[in-house]
Amino acid sequence: xCGGIGSRFWPYSRESKPKQFIDFLGTGRSLLQMSxxxxxxxxxxxxxxxxxxxxxxxxxxxxLPDLPEENILLEPARRNxxxxxxxxxxxxxxxxxxxxxMVAPSDHLITRDQLFQESIINGFEFVENNDALLTLGIxxxxxxxxxxxxxxxxxxxxxxFHVKTFTEKPKRELAEVFLESGEFFWNSGIFLWSAQTxxxxxxxNAPDVSNCFxxxxxxxxxxxxxxxxxxxxxxxMGISIDFAVMEKARNVxxxxxxxxxxxxxxxxxxxxxxxxxxxxxxxxxxxVLAYNSTDNIFAVNGEKLVVVDGLKGYIVADAGDVLLICPxxxxxxxxxxxxxxxxxxxxxxx
Amino acid sequence: xCGGIGSRFWPYSRESKPKQFIDFLGTGRSLLQMSxxxxxxxxxxxxxxxxxxxxxxxxxxxxLPDLPEENILLEPARRNxxxxxxxxxxxxxxxxxxxxxMVAPSDHLITRDQLFQESIINGFEFVENNDALLTLGIxxxxxxxxxxxxxxxxxxxxxxFHVKTFTEKPKRELAEVFLESGEFFWNSGIFLWSAQTxxxxxxxNAPDVSNCFxxxxxxxxxxxxxxxxxxxxxxxMGISIDFAVMEKARNVxxxxxxxxxxxxxxxxxxxxxxxxxxxxxxxxxxxVLAYNSTDNIFAVNGEKLVVVDGLKGYIVADAGDVLLICPxxxxxxxxxxxxxxxxxxxxxxx
Numbered sequence: 001x002c003g004g005i006g007s008r009f010w011p012y013s014r015e016s017k018p019k020q021f022i023d024f025l026g027t028g029r030s031l032l033q034m035s036x037x038x039x040x041x042x043x044x045x046x047x048x049x050x051x052x053x054x055x056x057x058x059x060x061x062x063x064l065p066d067l068p069e070e071n072i073l074l075e076p077a078r079r080n081x082x083x084x085x086x087x088x089x090x091x092x093x094x095x096x097x098x099x100x101x102m103v104a105p106s107d108h109l110i111t112r113d114q115l116f117q118e119s120i121i122n123g124f125e126f127v128e129n130n131d132a133l134l135t136l137g138i139x140x141x142x143x144x145x146x147x148x149x150x151x152x153x154x155x156x157x158x159x160x161f162h163v164k165t166f167t168e169k170p171k172r173e174l175a176e177v178f179l180e181s182g183e184f185f186w187n188s189g190i191f192l193w194s195a196q197t198x199x200x201x202x203x204x205n206a207p208d209v210s211n212c213f214x215x216x217x218x219x220x221x222x223x224x225x226x227x228x229x230x231x232x233x234x235x236x237m238g239i240s241i242d243f244a245v246m247e248k249a250r251n252v253x254x255x256x257x258x259x260x261x262x263x264x265x266x267x268x269x270x271x272x273x274x275x276x277x278x279x280x281x282x283x284x285x286x287x288v289l290a291y292n293s294t295d296n297i298f299a300v301n302g303e304k305l306v307v308v309d310g311l312k313g314y315i316v317a318d319a320g321d322v323l324l325i326c327p328x329x330x331x332x333x334x335x336x337x338x339x340x341x342x343x344x345x346x347x348x349x350x
Numbered sequence: 351x352c353g354g355i356g357s358r359f360w361p362y363s364r365e366s367k368p369k370q371f372i373d374f375l376g377t378g379r380s381l382l383q384m385s386x387x388x389x390x391x392x393x394x395x396x397x398x399x400x401x402x403x404x405x406x407x408x409x410x411x412x413x414l415p416d417l418p419e420e421n422i423l424l425e426p427a428r429r430n431x432x433x434x435x436x437x438x439x440x441x442x443x444x445x446x447x448x449x450x451x452m453v454a455p456s457d458h459l460i461t462r463d464q465l466f467q468e469s470i471i472n473g474f475e476f477v478e479n480n481d482a483l484l485t486l487g488i489x490x491x492x493x494x495x496x497x498x499x500x501x502x503x504x505x506x507x508x509x510x511f512h513v514k515t516f517t518e519k520p521k522r523e524l525a526e527v528f529l530e531s532g533e534f535f536w537n538s539g540i541f542l543w544s545a546q547t548x549x550x551x552x553x554x555n556a557p558d559v560s561n562c563f564x565x566x567x568x569x570x571x572x573x574x575x576x577x578x579x580x581x582x583x584x585x586x587m588g589i590s591i592d593f594a595v596m597e598k599a600r601n602v603x604x605x606x607x608x609x610x611x612x613x614x615x616x617x618x619x620x621x622x623x624x625x626x627x628x629x630x631x632x633x634x635x636x637x638v639l640a641y642n643s644t645d646n647i648f649a650v651n652g653e654k655l656v657v658v659d660g661l662k663g664y665i666v667a668d669a670g671d672v673l674l675i676c677p678x679x680x681x682x683x684x685x686x687x688x689x690x691x692x693x694x695x696x697x698x699x700x
Contacts, residue, residue: 289691314660
């Protein structure tokens with residue numbers, strides 16, 4: 001899944017080049033490229049599909065030049081994860097009715113690729129032998145309030161459990177209880193299931209979504225698919241797969257894993273996951289000369305030099321035509337700021 | 351005088367394009383152009399000389415296209431104001447031994463041009479009729495600690511007085527006493543004298559400086575001047591005219607004036623002299639969207655958008671390849687920062 005706009009990372013992440021296409025960690029590979037590199041050892045290139053917004057075709061061609069062009073599914077509109085996943089499931093089922101599917105965001109950080117690959121192979125084996133919707137739950141290491149939590153129930157096998165509850169971003173006190181209990185895992189947004197299972201569960205739990213695709217089910221994998229999607233996808237409701245299916249279905253399981261995962265959903269998350277200098281400042285792709293300044297994150301394009309004095313706990317993000325300076329503690333305002341920018345200046349800075 | 355590098359305004363003012371060449375106030379004219387415009391009604395174009403560093407020839411040609419090329423004196427090295435003024439005095443004396451001279455910085459702000467012009471005409475009349483070194487003293491409006499002060503003595507005529515003392519940047523308490531006394535005026539760095547008087551006073555008070563020029567005195571105004579300067583100017587000591595002459599000479603007078611003067615020597619001075627929005631923020635040439643932010647000055651090249659949250663009393667200066675964020679109260683550190691930048695990164699960001 002590669003169609004998000006990453007507005008919480010504005011202005012570093014822009015509508016024209018969102019977060020997943022950026023070399024976020026200064027490694028020389030974008031988050032999308034890192035995600036691709038990570039699955040390539042366990043999934044044949046021909047079986048890796050990218051679902052993204054139509055406007056990102058060129059970026060994907062550039063960044064993944066060896067991906068077959070027909071593996072890029074271009075959404076004509078943004079409709080959240082359920083329609084995205086539904087389309088991919090119908091498309092894959094047309095190619096191989098017995099296929100199993102891993103669904104993964106393209107903009108997450110995973111530091112331990114080998115453990116990730118082992119977890120995925122283990123999960124595939126489970127969904128191939130069970131009628132299951134399997135989500136990957138990350139062993140929590142702190143009382144994070146920015147994530148969703150999954151409570152595990154009865155054990156199914158090995159590190160795979162029935163899911164008891166889903167809880168969206170909890171308050172700090174609750175998050176601390178979750179962490180201590182040992183029963184709660186972070187919802188990674190990585191899913192495994194067979195094409196048949198997810199299509200059936202979409203029909204059962206989210207018929208508004210599945211109907212959009214069901215009526216053209218003979219067209220998937222044919223030259224008529226593109227036109228069908230152009231006509232029908234935009235009319236589909238925008239809803240997340242968690243809300244549409246996972247929180248309603250009865251055959252939901254969680255594989256409890258630990259592979260150095262972070263959704264890089266916020267500047268603070270990026271700060272936490274980046275190497276810091278002795279003043280606890282993080283410099284992304286830039287030279288920083290800091291005086292009396294600690295706990296900041298500097299994300300600045302290219303070879304720019306940043307000189308700061310007296311800044312503590314700030315995000316300093318420079319994207320060429322936009323400069324953002326905002327306390328890390330206030331980063332939830334960024335979405336509102338982007339709205340304000342749109343109102344005051346139109347689309348040019350989005 | 352147009353050869354300074356304006357390092358206190360780094361990175362907005364750069365060695366390759368210092369403060370005087372920048373459209374600092376967003377008026378469409380650089381400080382140099384504004385200074386030129388200001389003297390043009392009272393001094394013939396042919397009698398306006400620019401003394402500057404050799405590296406700025408192109409900038410001056412661009413910004414003052416109608417200035418005769420031979421009126422640009424190019425210093426082969428930076429040696430502070432005394433050698434600059436001395437060279438110009440010898441050069442002018444060779445063209446007209448009876449000339450009177452106004453010496454003025456090119457990077458000051460003067461808001462009331464007509465009062466300035468009247469003051470200069472009045473001052474010229476005084477130095478043409480008296481053997482005097484005349485400096486312009488500005489009626490102080492606040493206990494500024496960043497300026498030098500001139501104490502007036504006995505009245506000579508009209509608004510012109512003998513000078514009793516010069517005091518460099520006083521502490522706050524002293525500055526308040528100065529302001530209340532009514533006897534102290536800001537030292538503007540604008541001087542009037544005849545060529546003969548300043549040359550004589552240089553010989554008397556600063557022979558180390560005058561000797562550099564005296565030995566070639568028959569060469570000024572001839573084709574040999576350029577080579578003489580190339581050979582001798584760099585060996586001249588670097589010293590200010592205040593220290594070399596004004597504080598030592600006995601025929602020093604001050605004309606007490608009031609024409610909306612500011613030396614724009616610091617970011618705070620620029621802040622004080624710029625229009626503010628309702629949050630007391632100043633935006634130079636840029637769009638600013640500010641949240642919980644007051645008393646800042648934003649100096650950013652071009653059409654850039656700046657979005658800030660939680661910033662109070664800061665300088666935010668973006669020069670494309672350098673971004674500076676520094677509390678106004680700490681701006682005296684900027685010179686040190688520039689040194690640190692040179693040590694860490696060489697000349698590329700200077």
